[in-house]
Amino acid sequence: MKQRIGIRLLVVLGILGGLLLGLDRLFPVPPAPQYSPLVLAQDGTVLHAYLNPTQKWRMKTELREITPVLRRAIIEKEDRWFRWHFGVNPLALVQAAGRNVFGTGRTTGASTITMQVARLLEPKERTFGNKLLEMARATQLEAHHSKDEILQLYLNLVPYGGNVEGVKSAALLYFQQTPDYLSLAQTVTLAIIPNRPRGLVLGKNNAAVRRERNRWLRRFRAAKLFPKQDIADALLEPLEVQRHAAPTLAPHLSRRLVRQYPHAAIIRSSLQRAKQSKAEDLTRNYVRRLRELGISQAAVLVVNNRTRRVEAYVGSADFRDFRGQGQNDGITAVRSPGSTLKPFLYALALDRGLVTPKLLLPDVPTNFQGYRPENFDKNCNGEVTLERALAYSLNIPAVRVLQDLGVPTFTEQLQRAGFRSVARNRARLGLSSILGGCGASLEELTGLYATLANGGRYGPLGLTVNIHAGASPPGPLSEKGEGELEASRLSSSKKLKASSPSPFSERGLGGEAPGRGLGVALVSPAAAFLVTDILSQLTRPDLPLGAASSTRLPKIAWKTGTSYGRRDAWSIGYNRDYTIGVWVGNFSGQGSPALTGSDVATPLLFDLFNTLAYNSPNDWFAPPAALDFRLVCAESGRVPGENCPNQVIDYFLPSVSSGQRCQHQREVLVSADGSFTYCRACAPAAGFRRELYPNLLPEVAAYKESQGLPYRRLPPHNPQCQRVRGGPERAPSITSPTANTEYVLNAREQPQLLLSCTTDSEVRQVYWYVNDQFLRAAAATERVFFRPGPGPLKISCADDHGRNTDVLVTVSEL
Template identity: 45%
Template sequence: MTGLLGRWVRAGLPLGRGWAGRGRRLLLLGAGLLMCFWGLNRLFPLPPPKSFSTTILAADSSLLCAYLTPDEKWRMRSSPQRINPDMVKAIIEKEDKWFYYHPGINPVALMRALLNNTLTGRRTSGASTISMQLARMREPAPRTYLNKVREMFRALQYEWTYSKEEILELYLSYLPYGGNVEGVYAASYLFFDRPPDKLSLSQAILLSVIPNRPNSLRLDRQGEAARAARDKWIERFRQAGTFDEQELEAALLEPVPTQRHQIELKTPQFCYALKKSHGNRSEIVSSLRPAIQQKSQKLLAHHVQRFSRLGVSNGAVLVIDNRLSQVVAYCGSADFYDMAAQGQVDGVQGLRSPGSALKPLVYALAFERGLITPQMKLLDVPTTYYGFQPENYDLVFHGQVSVHFALSHSLNVPPVRLTKEMGLDVFLDALERSGFDHIKQQRKGLGLSAVLGGCGVTLMELTHFYSALARGGRLYPLYTTLPAPQAQPTTLFSEEAAFLVLDILSDIERPDIPQAYLEASSLPKVAWKTGTSYGHRDAWCVGMTPRYTVGVWMGNFDGHGVPEMSGTQMAVPLMLDIVNAIDRQSGKQWFAPPPGLQQRRVCSESGLPPSPHCTHTQPDWYIAHASPLRTCDLHQPLYVSADTSLQYCPACLPDTGYQRLYFPNYEPELALWFELNQVGVRQPPPHNPLCEARFSGQGPNILSPSADFEYLLERRRGQELLLQAASDPSIHQHHWYVNGQYLGAVAPGEKLFYSPRSSKLNIVCMDDKGRKSKTDIKVVFF
């Protein structure tokens, strides 16, 4: 023994007499009982709580989905705060008026019940408190005096372990309602198809009565008996003045349901994903907002039905709140129960080719690195990289276009050339930093075609990336549950680069905007980018406003393509409808230009700061301390004859009879494209044929053959190689040599064919100024 009692016993001290002695005896008795209880509590601990159904709630606490427990029960955690107060009041008034005042056992009720039962010789009244009933529900046993003592002990344990609110929550969660239904929360949805905080007084009283006889009062089987029991307690509550008498009169007239409802799966794919990632939690509060979810799902179903005649059977939508980085709508398919369209597939998580949807990342990286500004010119001419020949969607090349035009019209060659200039690894590294986790698994097999969709991404990854554009180039963790913790973002690129991309993508002078939406005055200002995968299998569109990012995918889950499938025709209308439905109040609000972004005048032909010889200029954005500052050098001075028929160099310049004029000096590939497509541009005259000077500098650009290939030729058929090169406009003749043998002279861009005789070829092309380029190739004969 320890403490005061132990010292008294060891010393043989008397416990005293009179009131003081009785007090000490009571104190020692209490201490002994407490120690005894403590020991029994350690020896016979409370059983663990029952497992609860996993319930997934929306952001407003409404039920999205629920799953059966491992023992096949609908048993949902029933917090008193989420239940109609009338229900809690009815339960306490009916079962345990002194619940908040006793320690788990009500001595007065026990004595009264013992006396009544002894006098009548049968059980006429009970004394079980809510805590004792909880013990009996957790460990059912025949009603004997011994088991009653055990219930009392367990009740004390519950009171020792839990607060009154926690005990009440467990009690409300375990109440039996017949069959596999337990708890007020589950009963409210299964019998009344409504959350427990929306119960009427009649329904609240009904649910407080059924647990006394759950099988004989089961609503879906014994509705009339349940109604009679409800009416009996309505009368008792009226006599006791527990509720307003008029409300009780109305409750008597309310019909009693006799059918059991199904718990609707409102967002099946989303809920399954949450359950899979948070399976150890009985309640998951998601970030989904029912109003936005319902609008998005309805519009998705409408658009899929609209395009079903063209062979499109499904789609998916994801909406992100940019300010909070939370998923507020998640539509995995148009109809989860459409088995023919494989509606149970989750289109938000499906790995698909994004088509052109990754191009904004290329431009953002190039803006930040100072390689381009919106009005700078890029080449859009036939180009080959290691066998990869990008072509535009309409198979038309434009020669030279502005960055703004290239992105807003989703041209393919310019972003591929930019990626080649920056380095493929720069682009792939940026994809990984941008949250495209599947890129890590695919990286070894990716090339420049990844820019145009030659990789796999999910709608979740793609929409998450675009939300970073809307947040100034900062990628925040994406949250699907609440509360969402504060987290530091990953900076993908500068705020200025993000704004420039958004500014271009918000341009309405583009080919992928439906005319009907141009005329819709209520449509908020929105930036968007489309994507169409190879084979017309996937149609994408992601739209951004300051408040939301909306990602849309349309297609077929079995992967078959449709000729009419394109982001422009099928995904853009749905995205715009969703934006208009959920963000109309934002109007024309837009992102403010960052302080590091400024405007300047640039040459209209090159997009660079103008030189004195640039005749036309236009405004352009540029990033201070990043964008190129070099002056336009497109127009180069040349010495020409008085009649402009000949060009002179310093070595052959005559003493008189010449003039100094400026001519555009286009890149060789562009000059060749102009010539082949008969584009009228100002060309310099040919160089003086009598000049014998040699020039330094870059030689012709050999377009074919390429050292990147190994050529397979059939010897018997005498197959030939194509020789072709491009030069700037001042060059008028190319001289070709193979393994030191002169083949002949042709104009720049003109084709020359050669039949090789050896497997290793050294090919040299020299222009009329003596500048050379060479390449070594390998030929395999068969």
């Protein structure tokens, strides 16, 4: 008999359990509330807050922010038996029913904290039937969540008047603190308002709120809830509060992160609040002084080199400046980088043994297969060392080095460094890419310079912390589901994976930034050090006026850049601890005569370093063990040959740097009177002498000749010699017109076409032909003009040694 009763009881319990389970699935727990997206600083303080989709301030209170004081005050006031009941307090129901039926005492609904959560999640008219549903939901909530999670939900949903909901929203908007930083008096103030959100309005009824606060403080003292002295102090605390605006620091980064993590209620960024605030103030005040020059915007990015985290992110001078398009993000905007890529180019060339710091590079007007770059000041220097070419940001030597290195090699490394525009347009990029002919953003350039500061190793920059990939998604009502773990789920999804790396790749945004020593090696530590050593020199033209005499000049390596038309000014610098990138200009693309990297971007860069990194350790980069010294010829920068009396010390990379011997002078057979030279084929048995002459490149010799610069010129060759000397590589090089180019001429203006060339130093005369018809003879450096007819033209140039060069062009008339 007892056995049958037990079986029946189990069957009944099973049916009841199945029924409850079915009801639970049929009527699932209500979805989590929609929170106001919050972007936090690295220390957890709120940088920026947004209204939630229903236009309410409902900021998520995290479990760690629910202090024991707040917990005890809420439970004592709202539901003393919260820890013991299952969502409904039967004793409170009986007491409430008695009071309501017999009219004794205050009429109540005996709502527990859990029942209030159920009502706040699903607001309904207060009827007896809805009260029963509320109790059922409360029981369901208790089955799905812990007491701490239910209390957290309650504190996130309680009303504080108007569109303010939740303890954290009230704490930030009225006390400008998160709940875990409030005093006892402030905590009790927030605990008493939800029951009377319309009557107790902070900022309007402060006196009434204070009286009600003190009444509850005395009740808590009677209940011995808090120490007597703490309550005594709280009773004396004044209440002079008003509604404040929500935090709005780092608006550009906050908008970017909220868009990237649309379901995250809380995103902890990598920013340092103090650095962000200082950077915004410095940028805003600095740009105010530039407005009279027609310059309205600037952007700043500050990176911690040791962690590769972004610690300040200023997308524009003023986010609210609609006239200046302040809501544009200057960090991600793709602009012409000007000369800012030159350090990376020279580092790559150093690693491939093409150059060393003291190597002399031609700095003369040069036609690179139709591309004729000019230096910024329109002047040339003849020949300069690599370190001077970089320190003075000369364009022509940089283009020559890029030609030697190869554009594909250069752009491939930029792609590895996360340059997205370069990756998309690699096939179309040419030699102009080193002078700003490729697009780049401030985030990409700053990441590249952080790579140099990190010994040549590239890694993605971090914008967030404490978001770890691989976290499993929680349930529908889990508070974690709307917070950081939800963001981590998104960051690990396939939707966010990029096909090419980026300095702000999803991997970098989604978690801890890699530390020093990790990442991809783009250049060697030796090459990075050599470039850094050059960029830290103070003898350079891009030093701001008066900066050399300033005691506030920071110890940094930096490089400036100015785009074509003076539309963009760049200055990016670094030391061991920080890399800071600065862009100044107009989002409209309008240029300004004053807009140069040295004049308007570098002063802000120096101010940022002096303000943000003033307490950085005063240590500097040390030469890597892979570097060594050697003597080189001062005239060429190469390993000394037989005729190199002037020598200097230069860095080099053993087994990498070129060991080519210097040939800046060559031995020539000269007639006794010095009037002409002999080649080996026509040299007489006697009556000549051996002399040393400069062995200049043809373009360098032509430049010296055109500028009237003194140099020892080679005498003409023996006129009796019948042998054509030298191969086609020593033939004249036609610099104008450009091969395979169409020239459109205005017939009414009687235009003329320029003919010019460069030749060996021994060439005295050249002969010009048009369509195989002789035009005229000219000196080797003479500029010849003629008026062509329309149609295809074959331009030929022969020198006095019989060597010939042809180019094909087309002429059209308007």
